[in-house]
Amino acid sequence: xxxxxxxxxxxxxxxxxxxxxxxxxxxxxxxxxxxxxxxxxxxxxxxxxxxxxxxxxxxxxxxxxxxxxxxxxxxxxxxxxxxxxxxxxxxxxxxxxxxxxxxxxxxxxxxxxxxxxxxxxxxxxxxxxxxxxxxxxxxxxxxxxxxxxxxxxxxxxxxxxxxxxxxxxxxxxxxxxxxxxxxxxxxxxxxxxxxxxxxxxxxxxxxxxxxxxxxxxxxxxxxxxxxxxxxxxxxxxxxxxxxxxxxxxxxxxxxxxxxxxxxxxxxxxxxxxxxxxxxxxxxxxxxxxxxxxxxxxxxxxxxxxxxxxxxxxxxxxxxxxxxxxxxxxxxxxxxxxxxxxxxxxxxxxxxxxxxxxxxxxxxxxxxxxxxxxxxxxxxxxxxxxxxxxxxxxxxxxxxxxxxxxxxxxxxxxxxxxxxxxxxxxxxxxxxxxxxxxxxxxxxxxxxxxxxxxxxxxxxxxxxxxxxxxxx
Amino acid sequence: xxxxxxxxxxxxxxxxxxxxxxxxxxxxxxxxxxxxxxxxxxxxxxxxxxxxxxxxxxxxxxxxxxxxxxxxxxxxxxxxxxxxxxxxxxxxxxxxxxxxxxxx
Numbered sequence: 001x002x003x004x005x006x007x008x009x010x011x012x013x014x015x016x017x018x019x020x021x022x023x024x025x026x027x028x029x030x031x032x033x034x035x036x037x038x039x040x041x042x043x044x045x046x047x048x049x050x051x052x053x054x055x056x057x058x059x060x061x062x063x064x065x066x067x068x069x070x071x072x073x074x075x076x077x078x079x080x081x082x083x084x085x086x087x088x089x090x091x092x093x094x095x096x097x098x099x100x101x102x103x104x105x106x107x108x109x110x111x112x113x114x115x116x117x118x119x120x121x122x123x124x125x126x127x128x129x130x131x132x133x134x135x136x137x138x139x140x141x142x143x144x145x146x147x148x149x150x151x152x153x154x155x156x157x158x159x160x161x162x163x164x165x166x167x168x169x170x171x172x173x174x175x176x177x178x179x180x181x182x183x184x185x186x187x188x189x190x191x192x193x194x195x196x197x198x199x200x201x202x203x204x205x206x207x208x209x210x211x212x213x214x215x216x217x218x219x220x221x222x223x224x225x226x227x228x229x230x231x232x233x234x235x236x237x238x239x240x241x242x243x244x245x246x247x248x249x250x251x252x253x254x255x256x257x258x259x260x261x262x263x264x265x266x267x268x269x270x271x272x273x274x275x276x277x278x279x280x281x282x283x284x285x286x287x288x289x290x291x292x293x294x295x296x297x298x299x300x301x302x303x304x305x306x307x308x309x310x311x312x313x314x315x316x317x318x319x320x321x322x323x324x325x326x327x328x329x330x331x332x333x334x335x336x337x338x339x340x341x342x343x344x345x346x347x348x349x350x351x352x353x354x355x356x357x358x359x360x361x362x363x364x365x366x367x368x369x370x371x372x373x374x375x376x377x378x379x380x381x382x383x384x385x386x387x388x389x390x391x392x393x394x395x396x397x398x399x400x401x402x403x404x405x406x407x408x409x410x411x412x413x414x415x416x417x418x419x420x421x422x423x424x425x426x427x428x429x430x431x432x433x434x435x436x437x438x439x440x441x442x443x444x445x446x447x448x449x450x451x452x453x454x455x456x457x458x459x460x461x462x463x464x465x466x467x468x469x470x471x
Numbered sequence: 472x473x474x475x476x477x478x479x480x481x482x483x484x485x486x487x488x489x490x491x492x493x494x495x496x497x498x499x500x501x502x503x504x505x506x507x508x509x510x511x512x513x514x515x516x517x518x519x520x521x522x523x524x525x526x527x528x529x530x531x532x533x534x535x536x537x538x539x540x541x542x543x544x545x546x547x548x549x550x551x552x553x554x555x556x557x558x559x560x561x562x563x564x565x566x567x568x569x570x571x572x573x574x575x
Contacts (some may be wrong), residue, residue, distance in 0.1 A: 009493075010491070071575060076568060077564055110506070145531040147531055152509075155504040161551070164548045165548050168546045170531070174512075176512075176533070179509040179510070180507070181505075181506055183494070183497065184497075184504050185493060185494050189508065222572065275497055275498055277504055327555065329560060332557055336565065337561075337564060337568075376546075376549050377548030381552065381554055384551065384556070385552045385554070394554070394556055395556060
């Protein structure tokens with residue numbers, strides 16, 4: 001039996017680096033510095049694209065240039081519960097207007113462009129999110145074959161309606177959907193498929209995938225300047241794998257913003273295990289939640305590429321969580337007050353924005369940087385119908401009393417929407433703890449200290465002290 | 472289930488990893504069950520019945536073998552049941568905005 005034919009878990013995982021290298025067309029080794037450190041900016045520059053190039057590539061497939069909408073009624077409502085002089089203007093970037101209905105088209109546009117340019121016959125993506133449909137749609141335009149690998153069902157064969165809809169969309173664009181049961185070995189099957197087909201790895205985490213989101217931060221700044229004459233006070237981003245935060249923040253920087261805060265928001269799914277066959281269907285959000293947001297912030301290099309281009313702790317100024325019930329509630333408000341039927345998962349940052357706007361000044365401008373399309377299965381009613389069948393208690397009340405996997409509490413009034421601050425310092429400490437484990441407790445070299453300070457957007461002295469503490 | 476004939480759009484099932492082959496460190500409820508896969512495609516065999524091992528050609532023209540489970544698989548998604556907990560939200564907040572407008 002040749003080495004390639006050995007498809008045992010161990011043998012395939014041992015071939016990981018070779019398979020990856022061939023499937024993304026990037027020699028990541030050239031960016032490695034010393035120990036933990038690598039040259040992130042060099043990777044983004046050499047392996048990514050400039051903003052002008054990204055705009056041109058996205059223009060070829062009608063991606064981007066989505067409308068920025070001021071949510072005047074929601075702002076009015078938030079001000080009812082705000083102190084005098086408080087209640088920021090809330091704007092939303094209607095990313096559902098992209099070809100496949102989400103901002104993920106921006107990332108997929110670059111992945112598929114790259115695949116075509118390098119002569120790959122097709123693309124593969126491992127995702128249960130909107131990125132699947134985005135890759136399928138962009139691959140369709142460029143005449144590439146497309147496989148989307150989804151973690152879809154538990155050992156009883158039960159599937160979240162939201163993921164089923166996302167898979168249906170992939171098939172509508174001509175993609176093959178490989179559906180898998182619960183487990184991180186999805187990555188193993190993904191590697192086998194890359195090896196078997198010779199397709200391009202349309203990872204969410206390549207330099208060009210992240211560069212694709214920079215246009216989002218750039219466009220929204222231009223639009224806010226045009227309609228208000230000033231820069232956004234804060235931009236709030238639904239955070240999962242870190243790409244949305246990273247790309248948006250880099251785009252804001254390229255637009256030349258000076259004091260705009262970058263705020264992350266995730267749905268709180270604390271207590272649920274992401275690899276659990278039991279917990280899999282006890283959550284109502286399959287993305288934008290803390291199950292991805294926390295581990296990917298605290299150690300980005302857990303992705304399907306050797307070096308993740310999404311590095312959120314470099315860019316986040318603050319990070320908040322909201323509950324599932326609050327996001328469903330906000331999805332109703334967006335439809336009933338603003339005439340926009342979107343989400344629900346994409347409304348995570350909107351729920352946090354509603355709470356934060358009340359604390360900000362009336363003159364401040366708070367931008368929610370995405371919406372996503374709604375469809376059968378991907379909508380509050382089917383998602384809550386499904387949750388109820390899994391034994392989740394659904395009621396109205398105070399959402400802070402909800403418990404992920406047991407209850408979903410829909411607020412009784414908009415005043416009950418709150419965003420819980422998740423301290424970035426705790427995530428930075430987790431990062432250093434992992435770094436320490438990677439180095440078996442050995443002392444950090446000077447380039448490593450320098451690298452970690454940039455990674456954690458913290459002073460070198462703090463990095464050194466915290467690393468030594470080893471907490 | 473009805474019999475499937477060559478060219479029918481079908482769904483197959485396959486065990487990818489048996490419990491003992493799974494990755495280390497999984498929660499017990501996950502490691503106790505196999506990792507399985509479902510894929511759709513056009514049936515390559517002349518005819519087949521549910522439960523039989525068949526060959527399909529997928530949308531990317533891959534050839535895959537597995538157990539035939541569904542012929543012409545439907546999308547089992549809809550807009551669900553109306554949720555009592557959501558039905559009144561829109562009216563409640565419109566009322567709040569109306570009351571505020573009346574004050575001014």
